[in-house]
Structures are given as C-alpha cells and as structure tokens.
Amino acid sequence: MKESILNPVVDADTFAARHKIDLKPIKCPKCGLEFTPSIPWVSKEWRGIKCEEHECGPEYAAFVVVPADPKVRARRKRFYLEAMKLLGGKK
Numbered sequence: 001m002k003e004s005i006l007n008p009v010v011d012a013d014t015f016a017a018r019h020k021i022d023l024k025p026i027k028c029p030k031c032g033l034e035f036t037p038s039i040p041w042v043s044k045e046w047r048g049i050k051c052e053e054h055e056c057g058p059e060y061a062a063f064v065v066v067p068a069d070p071k072v073r074a075r076r077k078r079f080y081l082e083a084m085k086l087l088g089g090k091k
C-alpha cells in the first residue's frame with residue numbers, strides 16, 4: 001500500500017515494524033500517565049505513530065517519528081527529539 005497523508009496506511013504494528021518504530025509507552029510530562037503510540041502518521045519527511053489525545057490536550061499527545069528517508073534513519077534519536085518539538089502542538 002502506498003503511504004500518503006490522505007491514505008495513511010495499515011495498523012500500528014505493521015507500520016511500526018516496517019519503519020522500525022519503537023512502540024514503547026510514552027509518559028505524558030504533564031499528568032504522568034503512559035500512553036502507547038497507536039495512530040500511524042505520515043508526512044512528506046516523517047513516518048511516525050502518535051498517541052491518542054487525552055485530557056492534557058493535543059500538545060501532550062506524544063509522537064514517535066523516524067525520517068521517511070531510510071538513509072538518515074541512523075540519526076533517528078536526534079530526529080526523534082527534534083520532531084517531538086516540531087510536532088508537539090500539531091495534529
């Protein structure tokens with residue numbers, strides 16, 4: 001299946017395996033509860049999975065992302081941190 005913003009993929013497990021995204025729970029910095037990423041998310045430069053929104057609002061719905069280009073995936077930890085900032089307040 002072709003991945004695009006309009007046609008966002010399969011289930012989270014398949015998507016995570018394909019892009020080597022770690023589906024570990026992410027702790028919300030505000031309320032301290034842990035949320036498991038479950039919603040595949042695609043943009044031009046990123047492949048990611050986000051957590052569902054909860055009471056703390058969309059800015060606390062965490063993302064895990066990797067660059068869409070496999071050649072730069074080795075740097076994904078840095079990208080992860082940058083992307084968390086970039087994507088933090090957006091849906």
Ligand SMILES: [Zn+2]
Nearest residue numbers: 028030031056
């Ligand atoms: Zn929270």
